[in-house]
Structures are given as structure tokens and as C-alpha cells.
Amino acid sequence: MTYTRFTVDSSTPSLWRVTFTNPPINLIDSMMIGELGELFAEVERNQGPAVLVFDSADPDYFLAHYDITAADRSLVDSLPPGPTGFHPWIDLLVRLSKLPAVTISAIRGRARGAGSEFVLACDIRFASRERAVLGQPEVGFGAMPGAGPVSWLPRLVGRGRAFEILLGGEDFYGELAERYGYVNRAIPDDEFETFVDHFVRRVSMFDRQALADIKHFVNKVSLPDDEEFPPQIDAFWEAAARPAMQARTAKAFEEGLQQRSDVELRLGEYVEQFTETVRPLRAETQRRVRADSPKGSGSRGGASTDLWANNKD
């Protein structure tokens, strides 16, 4: 199979390297979700690697975030339902967290929003000390992250730091991400490749059954229940339907969102500006919207037609 959003180096059968390459900033779009679904199916067929490592061809962006243009949103909705029956993005992450391979994110550049959700669903997260930037800026747009961070982060970094990451929406650079336990380690960038290469090759040489046993037993005491996720994405779709979020998103696109821009480099700082812009309208519009919007279905998201409409295209 040929992939367009990433390359797969499977020259070592026990160790596959997935390198994201979706210019300009490695957005997670419908095509990438579909292709990752294909890739995971290959791995699930159990003829795959012992270790699956994810990295990026772009040193500034690991996975910037979800492509939030309305056009792409519709494409995601048109993807065939995944094995779990959940929304395609949730489906993908649940499967990622249970793959019969050790999954490792080697994070250089930004991994925010859905990019952070992706690395949280991996078994292990290594970060470049100077280049990695993680965060969940959704709160700055008016939503809570919809695909897992409220499940993963409290268990990983503790309740207090999970609240700070999720409620503050700030950027977490490598060193602080390590102190908080958001990533396993932050490694100096000039040693990063050597460190990751050694670790993944090492693990890939170990006994497959031993690796599988460890994953099985650690999952038993630390994997969130699948049922935690659908209500999260419902809450996200509700937020996305609120005028406040649409206004903030529109403002962000004006400033350069989804482009190779300063906004994307320092999104954690910029979200404050988007908030200030739309603040006067907030209280009223929100109240109205909350009353009107019906609960989403839990599997596909609610009213999808008006989400982030006309933001970019």
C-alpha cells in the first residue's frame, strides 16, 4: 500500500518506522486518519513489527493538530466506521493504544491538540528537549479536548498537572513536559536520534511473546475503559457548535492558523488573543447555544454541518 501522509520504512521486519510528512505543518486530516487506519489494520493482522516508531520529517511539526476546516471535517465523517464503532478519530486512537506492537512517539516539533492525543495513546513518548512542544490548546478555542486527554493525563501526570495542562492550554516544551511526566524523557536534540534509534532497535530484538505479555498486563491496570471516550467527543462537538468557538477559530485562521506561521509556532501564546477578541459576545451567545444544541450521538459527533464553516475555504 502507498501512503501519502507518511512514509513507512519496514526494511527491518521487526521494526517499522512511520515518518509523518504532510506539508505544510503535518495536520491530521481525513486522508491521514484513513491511511493510519490501513496501517494499523496491517499491524493488527499480526504479521507486523514488534515495534512501531512514529517520527516526523519536519523538525518543527510532529503533528500540528487536527485539520479543522469544515471541508475536511465532512471527509472525516464520510470515512467508513472503524472496528470499534466510534468516531473515526476515537476509533483510531483506541486501536493505537491496543496494537500488538510496542508504539513509540519520537517527538520533535509541535504535537498539540489531536497531535498530543496521538502521542498520549502511544505506549512511550520520547521528546527532543529543545524541539518538542506539546499542548492541548482546545480550551483557548472554547472546547475541551475530545479524544482522550481527560482520560490519559490524570493517570499519567496526576490530577493537578492534568488540570494545568487542560485548563491552561499552554505550550509545554521538552524539559517541562518531562518534569510533569507528559513525556517519558526529554533528550538533548543532538543526541535524540541516536537515543531513539538504540532504544527501538533494542526492543525490536526482544522476544515477541514477552513484549506482548508486558503490554497485556500493563494494559490491564492502566488502559482507560473504551466507554470513557465517546462522551468526550460529544462534549467537543457541542463546543464546536457554539458561536464563540467559531468566532475564535475564524480569528485564528486570519492570523495564520494551519499555515507555516508564527501562530502555529507559538499557538499556546496566541490563544489568549483569540479569546480577547470574541470575549464581549461570549456570555450571551453561549447561553443561547447551550439551550439549543442537542446532545451528540457519541459515535459520529452531533450537528456537523455548521462546524468551523467557511473558516478557510
Next chain:
Amino acid sequence: MTYTRFTVDSSTPSLWRVTFTNPPINLIDSMMIGELGELFAEVERNQGPAVLVFDSADPDYFLAHYDITAADRSLVDSLPPGPTGFHPWIDLLVRLSKLPAVTISAIRGRARGAGSEFVLACDIRFASRERAVLGQPEVGFGAMPGAGPVSWLPRLVGRGRAFEILLGGEDFYGELAERYGYVNRAIPDDEFETFVDHFVRRVSMFDRQALADIKHFVNKVSLPDDEEFPPQIDAFWEAAARPAMQARTAKAFEEGLQQRSDVELRLGEYVEQFTETVRPLRAETQRRVRADSPKGSGSRGGASTDLWANNKD
């Protein structure tokens, strides 16, 4: 409403600042418990702020600890039962942990015993690197902490460090408190105010519903069950009824407890001395008391009449 134990700055409607000011050392007394109950009721009415930040007017004491004079103990017992039906102090902390506002402790100075219990029930804890001191010295007086630390700390810092904090009863200064995850971060004191101010203003500008959603979902996976708390305070009242604890407390008062004293500045060190004093008597008295003392009721504490009697007044 006028408060006497703290001031409330609500000039920014979305961001209320509560500044503890109860000289000489910001003890948590019956009046403060009552007043905090009133304040929380205001916030619960949902006309309150998005963010509630707690700080102290005294750079040496955030909240020193519970006022353990017998006279004040009786006053706490005479407070009307709170909404949860638990002991007033447990009731207050359970409500604090569930407030419909983001709660942040900005810790400068000592937060020991009940002061530590208070900050543990907040969503986020920021500490001054040089000035914050946290700890649970109860074990040094002969009791386990009765209002939450045995629930919060293992989940926050892991079982091993929770044991060290609770069994050792030592003082944890800012930097070590951060390394253990007892606080979110320890910030250099000269940057502390700027850092906290920026964070709380930022969060207070975000969408109320998004903040509420995050709190709801993080609580679902990280909030202790209410029923964990009452047996803890029962165990505390049992300890308080033992002669050993009364002897240690008496000794501590002689040395300057509850005053602006070296004992209060370095309580974590002093508890060893109190123990040595009463040690010869310990084994016998304890055994007798254990046999005599009936189990407490779980909501109000057991036999209250002889607790810390005549310690100070």
C-alpha cells in the same frame, strides 16, 4: 457578606482572589471554616467566578494548620452540618474539590496539616520555590491526617512518596514538593506573582462551559469517592483522644505552637522533640486508650470533650 478571616477581591467577575489573613499565623479556625462555607455557597450558586485563586497576606504562612485548642474545637462542632452531612471540615473540602470554578492555591509560606489538606483539595497548586513549605506533621503528634491526604497523595505522588510524606511528617520545601508532584510547580519567588497572575487571568478568560467540561471529565477519573473521607476523620478523633497525643500537643504549645515562633516555622523538625518527651509513657497509655475509646460516628468525630483540653486556654 463581610469576611474576617480572608478578603475577597471580586472586582473581576470571572476571577475572584481570596487572600487569607488571620493573624498571627493563618490558623484554620471555626470562624474561617464557617466563612469559607459561606463563600463556597456563593460560588456554588453559579453566579460566581470562573477561577477562584487562594493566596495569603502573610509571606510566612499560607494556612499554618488547624486551630487545635479545645475551645475552638467545640466551636467547629457547633457549626451547622454542611450539605454533605460530613464533619464541617470534611464537608468544606469535599465541596472545594467539586466547586463549579477552577480552584488554584498560590502557596507562599507554610501549608501544613489542614493547610496541606486544603491545597490538596484544590485543582492546581503553585508554590513559591523559596517560601512554600508543605507537610503533614500529624504523625509526629500521634495521628494520621484526618481529612483527605491518605486519599489524595497516593493518587498524586504515588504510593512510595505518599508514604514518605505521611509517615515521615517532614517539611517539604518548594523544590522538593515539585519533584514529588505534591505541587504542580515551584516558581522562583521573585517571579511567583507574575506567573500566577498571568495563569489565573488567562484561564478566567476562557469559555466557562469548556472549563466546566474539563473539570467534569477529569473528576470522573481522579476524584476520590466521598465515602473515603469519614473513616479517616474517625481515625483522627480516636488518635486525638489518646493521652500520648495530648501530651505531645501540650509540649508543643509550651514550645510556641500556634504563635509566631520558631516551632511554627520549622514544625517538621520540632515534632521529633515532642515525641522524645512523651516516649517513655507511650506503650502503656496507648494500649489502655485503644481498649477504652469507642469508634467515632464518622460524621462529627467521637468523644470530643477531652480533645486537646487545656492546651492553651
Next chain:
Amino acid sequence: MTYTRFTVDSSTPSLWRVTFTNPPINLIDSMMIGELGELFAEVERNQGPAVLVFDSADPDYFLAHYDITAADRSLVDSLPPGPTGFHPWIDLLVRLSKLPAVTISAIRGRARGAGSEFVLACDIRFASRERAVLGQPEVGFGAMPGAGPVSWLPRLVGRGRAFEILLGGEDFYGELAERYGYVNRAIPDDEFETFVDHFVRRVSMFDRQALADIKHFVNKVSLPDDEEFPPQIDAFWEAAARPAMQARTAKAFEEGLQQRSDVELRLGEYVEQFTETVRPLRAETQRRVRADSPKGSGSRGGASTDLWANNKD
């Protein structure tokens, strides 16, 4: 009672010090398991100490790992069943984690494999910054650790770091072990004894009932369920029966395993070599063995006769 694998200093009734001394490298053998069982029975009779501290007479080895010679394996199997009915080693660790005394490991030197399992079952772990080395190298031999780490580590250090420790099988030196939360703290070696001595004396002077209460309540929210452990040791015995593991172990013995050797000093590095040696044979042999080997009984291990046979003796 006279012990041969460790000394017990009970000159202070409330503080017993257990010093491992089983040359050449403090292996955990059947004799040590039996003797520790006797010691724990003494402590369980409740006439024992408030604090039980474990250290080693050998600055290079705290507890190297399980004695994996077939001869000793048989001796373990011939030990009388412990109170829990589980395999003697699991039985011992479950009892350790519930002793009516505060248990503290003062780790200088290597604590790998079963040595790491031992310290994880203690309440508190202090490590020498320069001399402590922890790790679970089992994966490098072809097995997952069988007695607890998959239960303890995710809860202690979070899922991501637990995976790294267990899947990577590397050595964790004091400082990194602290950053990960694998130990409470790493203390500079020249301050290590003073630090530990002060802490354990301090705790041993505190009220016995208060210590017991803290252990009781912290256990309620952080102790793994006993039933988690037997399936783990079953998975371990299954692995041990596979030819791949026997081949790797044989290679390791050739290189100096269980002796005062460079292999034992840097086992985390050496396991890669053992893997490379046996790799060509791996895929085939494994598949055959998996089909043949019956599930173990959960309490005593499965087919014990062919485990690590003729490795050394």
C-alpha cells in the same frame, strides 16, 4: 532465630535493620526466601518493630536478582506453601507489602529482576545517587517480570515510564530512577547513610497506631489486588519453558551471570548481546513451544523440570 542470608539488628526494638549478605552478589535464593518468610512471620506476630529497613553489606549489590539455576529453582518449589497459597516468592512479596511495620529499602548497588520486585513491594525506596541501579532485565531473556512490576510500576511511575522500564529492560541509575518515581529519592552517596538513619529513627519513634492507620488507609487506595499476581507468574513460567529463554540464559552464564562479573555490573547493557546470539533460532522455536506448553497452575509455576536446566551446575 539465626539467619544465613542476612543479619538482623534488633537492638532498637522499634527499628529493625535487615542487612543482606549472601555472597558473591546477594542473589535471592531458596534459602533467602525461606528465611525472609520466617522474619516476616515474626513481624506479623506484631511483637515486631515499627520500622523494618533493608540494606546490603555489599555496596555493589543490594539484591542482584533471583538465583536462576535449576537446582535452586527446585528448592524454591519444595518450600512449604506460604499463608497466601501463592508461589513462595509471590507469597513473600504480598506479605511484605502488607506487613504491620513500615518497610523501607535503602538501595545501594544493584536491585534488578526479583531484587527490583522486592523494593517495589516495600513502602518506601531510598537510593544512593551514585551506587543504586534498578531494572527489570527479564525482557532481555525473553520473559516478562513475574512477581509484581506490571502491577506496581504503572501505578508508581505512570503507564509510559512503566512501559519503558519493562519493555526496554535497561539499567536505571539513581538519578533517573528518582526522576521517573521508581524510587522516592536519590541521595548523594556520601550523605546516604546519615539521611536514611535519620529518617528511619524518626519514623520508629512515632506512634504505632498512627503509623498503622496511615498504612491501612494508603493501602486501601493504592495496593494492587492479590489476584493480579498469580497470572503474572504463570506468564513467567511459560516464558521460562521456551527454548529461546533457556538459550539466552545459557549464554549469560557463559559470560559470567551470577558471579562477580562485568555482566552483573552492567546487565542492562549485556542483555542485547544474549539476544543477538539466539536470534536466528527464535521465530521457529517459539512457535512450537507456545503450542506445546500447558498453562501453569497459578500458584506453583508450570512444568518446572526443564527450567534453566544445566545452566550452571
